[in-house]
Amino acid sequence: ALQASGYPLVRGAAKIPESKLDAFVAANPELGLDAAAVRAGEKTMVPADKLVADKLLTQEEVGSATEMAVYNIDKGGAFTMVADPARVNWTVIIAVLTVLVIYVTMVYGPIAALLVELFPTRIRYTGMSLPYHIGNGWFGGLLPATAFAMSAAKGDIYYGLWYPIVFAGITLVIGLLFLPETKDRDIHTME
Structure with a gap:
């Protein structure tokens, strides 16, 4: 809503683990993502301890897995406010x-x-x-x-x-x- 109102917001990339992908797609309908298409795309296999260290998952969420696929979703991460110097x-x-x-x-x-x-x-x-x-x-x-x-x-x-x-x-x-x-x-x- 802020971005639609003209505020200078830029949305960064998001790293989403396999176990949270469906929930992420459901929670962000404005991105128009298809979970199957994301799974078919590029993914990175990340060790479980790195997932916990990067705070992508908790130790309980990792469970007994040793590694998990992580998807990089462009413009799916946090918003940052970046002013356009030409408009200031x-x-x-x-x-x-x-x-x-x-x-x-x-x-x-x-x-x-x-x-x-x-x-x-x-x-x-x-x-x-x-x-x-x-x-x-x-x-x-x-x-x-x-x-x-x-x-x-x-x-x-x-x-x-x-x-x-x-x-x-x-x-x-x-x-x-x-x-x-x-x-x-x-x-x-x-x-």
């Missing part, structure tokens, strides 16, 4: 990335100034470093893994978006309730 709009991509970098700088500049103003001089470095690294390092650094785990557990590709949404909400509430106004605060005082 490099100007738009660079422009969008530039805008995103500007957004990041608009956030990071005020954060540095705010953190300096929040803490007295004697504990400023620890006061700035600890929340910054917990927020960026732990919560931000674990975002991809946590969002992926949430999406995989729920089976919904969008479910992982709840992670940044919830933490953004928590940050907003904590910021409104506990962050003091720092305007006109003397950052050189030794409080």
Whole structure:
């Protein structure tokens, strides 16, 4: 369906052992394969231990066989996304990335100034470093893994978006309730 919608997917070759050929043909009707025609074609005899090592079969599936025929089916394997460089709009991509970098700088500049103003001089470095690294390092650094785990557990590709949404909400509430106004605060005082 993705390929029919225009996504740049390329399907590689598949190596199918004899014992799984009928199931493969039945599971992939879009390939228009005939099991008898595939069996009549080119095959490679592969030792049983290599079938297990290449993860084509499990030890239980191999059973007492010492070797088995393996068929190479062109365009029957996994899909890989391969972008066509001629169709990539490099100007738009660079422009969008530039805008995103500007957004990041608009956030990071005020954060540095705010953190300096929040803490007295004697504990400023620890006061700035600890929340910054917990927020960026732990919560931000674990975002991809946590969002992926949430999406995989729920089976919904969008479910992982709840992670940044919830933490953004928590940050907003904590910021409104506990962050003091720092305007006109003397950052050189030794409080």
